[in-house]
Amino acid sequence: MNELQKSLILESSSRFLIPQGVKVSYGTAGFREDASILSSTVYRVGILAALRSLKTQSVIGVMITASHNKVSDNGVKIADPSGGMLSQDWEPFADELANAPSPQQLLQLITEFVEKERIPFDGVRPAEILLGRDTRPSGEALLEAARQGVTSIVGAVASDMGILTTPQLHWMVRARNKGIKASEQDYFEQLSNSFRCLMDLIPTGQSKCDGMNDKLVVDGANGVGGAKLQILHKLLSVLDIEVRNSSQDEGVLNDGVGADYVQKEKVAPRGFGSKDAGIRCASLDGDADRLVYFSVLPESNAPIDLVDGDKILSLFAVFIREQLSFLNEKEDIKNFDKSRLGIIQTAYANGASTNYLKHLGLEVNLTPTGVKYLHEKAADFDIGIYFEANGHGTILFSETFIEWLEVRSNKLSSGSKEAEKAALRLLAVSKLINQAVGDALSGVLLVEVILKHMGWSIHRWNELYHDLPSRQLKVKVADRTSVVTANAETVVVRPPGLQEAINAETAKYTQGRCFVRPSGTEDVVRVYAEASTQEAADTLANCVAKLVDQFLG
Ligand SMILES: CC(=O)N[C@H]1[C@@H](OP(=O)(O)O)O[C@H](CO)[C@@H](O)[C@@H]1O
Numbered sequence: 001m002n003e004l005q006k007s008l009i010l011e012s013s014s015r016f017l018i019p020q021g022v023k024v025s026y027g028t029a030g031f032r033e034d035a036s037i038l039s040s041t042v043y044r045v046g047i048l049a050a051l052r053s054l055k056t057q058s059v060i061g062v063m064i065t066a067s068h069n070k071v072s073d074n075g076v077k078i079a080d081p082s083g084g085m086l087s088q089d090w091e092p093f094a095d096e097l098a099n100a101p102s103p104q105q106l107l108q109l110i111t112e113f114v115e116k117e118r119i120p121f122d123g124v125r126p127a128e129i130l131l132g133r134d135t136r137p138s139g140e141a142l143l144e145a146a147r148q149g150v151t152s153i154v155g156a157v158a159s160d161m162g163i164l165t166t167p168q169l170h171w172m173v174r175a176r177n178k179g180i181k182a183s184e185q186d187y188f189e190q191l192s193n194s195f196r197c198l199m200d201l202i203p204t205g206q207s208k209c210d211g212m213n214d215k216l217v218v219d220g221a222n223g224v225g226g227a228k229l230q231i232l233h234k235l236l237s238v239l240d241i242e243v244r245n246s247s248q249d250e251g252v253l254n255d256g257v258g259a260d261y262v263q264k265e266k267v268a269p270r271g272f273g274s275k276d277a278g279i280r281c282a283s284l285d286g287d288a289d290r291l292v293y294f295s296v297l298p299e300s301n302a303p304i305d306l307v308d309g310d311k312i313l314s315l316f317a318v319f320i321r322e323q324l325s326f327l328n329e330k331e332d333i334k335n336f337d338k339s340r341l342g343i344i345q346t347a348y349a350n351g352a353s354t355n356y357l358k359h360l361g362l363e364v365n366l367t368p369t370g371v372k373y374l375h376e377k378a379a380d381f382d383i384g385i386y387f388e389a390n391g392h393g394t395i396l397f398s399e400t401f402i403e404w405l406e407v408r409s410n411k412l413s414s415g416s417k418e419a420e421k422a423a424l425r426l427l428a429v430s431k432l433i434n435q436a437v438g439d440a441l442s443g444v445l446l447v448e449v450i451l452k453h454m455g456w457s458i459h460r461w462n463e464l465y466h467d468l469p470s471r472q473l474k475v476k477v478a479d480r481t482s483v484v485t486a487n488a489e490t491v492v493v494r495p496p497g498l499q500e501a502i503n504a505e506t507a508k509y510t511q512g513r514c515f516v517r518p519s520g521t522e523d524v525v526r527v528y529a530e531a532s533t534q535e536a537a538d539t540l541a542n543c544v545a546k547l548v549d550q551f552l553g
């Protein structure tokens with residue numbers, strides 16, 4: 001780094017001094033705090049993104065959002081060249097950078113890091129960053145802070161992509177680095193074209209089913225997703241969609257609305273009630289990277305039948321497996337010796353879903369909580385389907401498998417019609433479903449077209465299996481990092497004795513399963529328990545919460 005560069009960083013960082021006594025950490029979902037203390041953090045993430053862009057010689061994304069958190073919070077995270085999360089080996093540097101006490105210390109850290117990582121300041125490409133934000137009122141000023149961070153690196157270019165869903169920004173970064181068209185319009189066109197293609201491939205006579213209500217009502221969490229879904233809807237007049245809670249004019253972001261609320265509380269969001277009984281409903285979270293479905297029950301206090309991420313995963317798995325079997329029948333797929341379908345879940349997946357998927361003969365893998373782990377594992381397969389129970393997930397297709405499908409779908413025209421259609425369907429799914437990150441908008445479209453393909457109502461879908469009753473609790477402890485887990489967080493290895501105590505308690509319950517882990521986003525230890533009845537799951541969770549308190553309180 002030359003002297004000009006150094007003085008530029010010193011000068012601009014003196015405009016973004018860090019607040020006293022605040023320590024931030026790049027957690028499971030980037031930095032997330034009360035918006036009022038975030039501008040120095042976001043400014044520094046702008047610098048980090050520019051360095052990452054120089055290092056990778058690729059376009060990098062910065063997304064300003066706090067997802068399902070309250071409207072006064074905000075956050076920031078980086079999208080890597082693939083469109084996925086920031087590489088984990090850069091996370092410690094993100095922490096150091098964000099917490100450097102003074103501009104001088106910040107500059108020193110950057111200088112050392114640039115040398116250590118051999119970041120090319122004289123590379124072929126200058127840094128290029130796409131900036132996006134959700135609808136939070138604090139977003140505009142924070143985006144400006146990010147822009148100033150980016151442009152404190154000489155030659156770096158920051159493009160403001162405006163108000164976007166998180167998955168749209170990730171999609172654009174991925175598309176830009178693949179050299180394909182990457183505007184928001186291109187995103188909508190790709191989704192709507194591949195949706196139409198899947199609709200055209202629905203077997204004749206299949207698209208009607210008794211008791212199937214064709215209307216879908218979507219809760220937009222008063223966030224960014226509702227308005228974007230309306231745009232898609234205009235392009236896809238075949239879909240009968242009504243969007244409620246679609247902006248902050250209709251109510252407060254994430255307040256009694258949204259996928260996180262619906263999934264955790266198992267109640268209908270604001271604006272939905274017993275009048276909607278039986279209708280197929282869906283809920284997005286504040287930045288539209290999570291999706292759950294539900295149907296309201298006729299009782300007056302509007303309880304719901306929840307169709308969560310596990311069941312969306314199961315629906316996708318059934319459909320993909322069916323297409324693979326059409327290819328299999330023709331022996332075609334056997335020629336592709338590595339073709340493997342993998343299912344990825346976390347320990348929070350309902351045990352009934354895991355059993356169901358294993359019964360289908362599918363390979364189910366568990367990873368620790370957090371999209372980065374699920375995504376990484378899913379990329380090991382030709383088709384990897386991953387979902388968190390809370391509704392974040394997608395389907396990844398390997399490049400080689402896509403190439404194989406492309407060749408097959410051309411060759412097959414002379415052979416089996418079914419196999420040809422199956423190959424075309426899989427290709428369309430790979431274009432519809434976001435390959436960068438879980439995306440509620442593409443998720444809605446895929447669910448809708450698969451339900452039509454199967455001729456299934458939401459009730460038929462929900463009957464795939466019955467969730468085991470479960471309970472989640474949070475325990476406040478002195479130091480949550482003293483809980484250390486192994487085996488995808490299913491076993492506690494520290495403090496000693498805690499796992500044995502959990503085992504002894506769990507053994508008392510039919511179909512009992514229980515695990516504890518430190519949260520990556522909140523200062524708590526989470527307890528998850530499952531058993532054959534709700535009462536038993538509640539008791540098990542409470543007993544284990546007490547154990548956690550005894551061992552760590
Ligand atoms: C039990 C649970 O829902 N955990 C959530 C939550 O992580 P924790 O590490 O459990 O706080 O936030 C993550 C980021 O949004 C999400 O990936 C994850 O699924």
Ligand SMILES: [Mg+2]
Pocket residue numbers: 067068285286287288289290
């Ligand atoms: Mg989100």
